[in-house]
Amino acid sequence: MGRWEPNACGRLEQAALELYGERGFDGTTVAEIAGRAGLTERTFFRHFADKREVLFAGSAMLHDLLTIAVADAPATAAPLEATAAALEAAGAVFAGRHDHSRRRQAVIDANAELRERELIKLATLAGALAGALRRRGVPDPAAALAAEAGIAVFKVAFERWLGDGSRDLPHHIRESLDELRAVTAAR
């Protein structure tokens, strides 16, 4: 093991985002990221499997957070209520990350492979939500629909939050959920 580097993970993430923005994702190497962060490649690989994972390191945390929050929702909460509570809990994690999230999104939007990876991440989260709802006893198709609708709300809310950081992500999630309710109620 190497010596302890204070906040190596955050420094690597910051350096990677800067370089991806300057040179593009494909034009950046792990050596350059480590160099910009003042760390070694060896340290980089202690934190991330590859340069793509710098952008998706939060997925596992989001996954755990969503499934735990669904499990912890009151027993009386309807499936979409439990889902919404989980999404708001996940949204709270992004506090103070608006600028970071905007820059990350710009990198992803500019690269087809990263856009695909992002879609897979969201689909995986929808699957995790559906599984957590089933474990609460929610039958299908309600579990699958609440999970998919929840991820749709999260996607739309996230995009709106990137464009308007004056209100936090949980606010945008609640607003988009209300909008979904209005859209599905309209005949």
Added chain:
Amino acid sequence: MGRWEPNACGRLEQAALELYGERGFDGTTVAEIAGRAGLTERTFFRHFADKREVLFAGSAMLHDLLTIAVADAPATAAPLEATAAALEAAGAVFAGRHDHSRRRQAVIDANAELRERELIKLATLAGALAGALRRRGVPDPAAALAAEAGIAVFKVAFERWLGDGSRDLPHHIRESLDELRAVTAAR
């Protein structure tokens, strides 16, 4: 141009699905598909860019069908109503394709790259639906939410139809849409 081959496209599709089922997608070559269909590789490449596209050739048609159906929905139709009408029109195209669709899905489920391609297809269709709704004058986020919710309904309905072909896909779409309305209305 080679000579005209009766139903070459359908024969290639059929041969490809058989081979993907027998040998796996990765273990099948274009030469083998063409051979099984009694056609040449040259004919294969007149119909499909590569062996993956045999599985996704319908995407462009679905895309056009959905956007046209949204545009053609009555001016008074609410966003999700217009979306539902489009999904049902798309669903009707799968009549007589239940066995084919089940076999296609088994091939896709068995291959990570194909599962990713399927996710990208669905995300692209959601984007097309949202665009068509915006052209009807539906503002965001209602357009994005109706489109994403619509694709969620389609996904769930399609899976249920694969498991129960005794009722047609449009039936499952209507049922899943009702279920989504119930899920979003529940407090």
